[in-house]
Amino acid sequence: MTGSPHGGPDALGVPLHDFSTNANACGPCPIALAAVRAADASRYPDPDYTALREALGAWHGVAPDCIVPAASASEFIHRITAWAVRQRAAGVVLPAHAYGDYAQAAAAWGLPVLPVLPASAVFPEAPPPWVLHWACEPSSPLGTSDPALETWRAEEASGSGADRALRVVDCAYAPLRLAPAGAGRHGPALPVNAWQLWTPNKALGLTGVRGAYAIAPEHARPADIAALRSLAPSWPVGAHGVAMLAAWVDPAVQDWLAGSLATLRGWKAHLREACEAMAWAVHPGSQANYLVARPPVAHLAQRLRDLRAQGIKLRDCASFGLPGRVRLGVLPPASVAALQSAWKA
Known part of the structure; x- marks a missing residue:
């Protein structure tokens, strides 16, 4: 796929909706x-x-x-x-x-x-x-x-x-x-x-x-x-x-972090629901600000390239030893809506 499998900016620049990194989406602090x-x-x-x-x-x-x-x-x-x-x-x-x-x-x-x-x-x-x-x-x-x-x-x-x-x-x-x-x-x-x-x-x-x-x-x-x-x-x-x-x-930074975690919990629940609505099988048990899902497609790499061309970047989990799956960092609902719209298209 286009760009580094690590996530973040790549040859196409900064993604509009970057699900490929696990940085705190409420940031920067x-x-x-x-x-x-x-x-x-x-x-x-x-x-x-x-x-x-x-x-x-x-x-x-x-x-x-x-x-x-x-x-x-x-x-x-x-x-x-x-x-x-x-x-x-x-x-x-x-x-x-x-x-x-x-x-x-x-x-x-x-x-x-x-x-x-x-x-x-x-x-x-x-x-x-x-x-x-x-x-x-x-x-x-x-x-x-x-x-x-x-x-x-x-x-x-x-x-x-x-x-x-x-x-x-x-x-x-x-x-x-x-x-x-x-x-x-x-x-x-x-x-x-x-x-x-x-x-x-x-x-x-x-x-x-x-x-x-x-x-x-x-x-x-x-x-x-x-x-x-x-x-x-x-x-x-x-x-x-x-x-x-x-x-x-x-202490003020730690207070900010604690408040951001409350926001991320709500965003993560919304992201999980969106994945399930797209018939993506979500791996259970994630306790962090990201999750792994399996989209129901045979040629995932091509679909990820298509999404990246639309400004949406996901992390291919093949490098983790989990082919056919993607890791998604928790992003705000507007980014999730953009992912759903692009996937349906």
């Missing part, structure tokens, strides 16, 4: 946008990101030294994969359907993709961590909870498994969870023996601003955190990314 516009781009940021790490650490209830700034989620995915290779990891375990950068980083570093390992799996030829294991909370494209997290929590309770894997939870869509989270402002309780990767730009509707951060797990050694920092280039986050990440913990 006005407060965060003002902070980004006010950023002083005439100077380098603090290379140690001291104030930023203190603010993020306080918000998450961890020490500032546990915060590792990153240029983006993709940059950190490649960085921690490189570190796993340096630790002689035997391979990488991926979610069944997920963001392609996990596999891309593994391929770039020659790390084989492994099936999900049983609890008894060991690799005596390599020191811990035996594997790099990825999970998403919630997952993309399906928006469901990653079953790996339940396994990790069970292993925490039993005191086993921490020495078998370098675990990373991608929390990109945790702030956009629309189903009741039941565990406070950060969503469901995450395993304490896993790294957490946070990318607030999606929740803030500012995907054009790059900036992310990781939180080290409780058992992480200071030397390992330092090693991950040392693998980054100088100033991985620029002034605008620092401004966005600093705004992320502003």
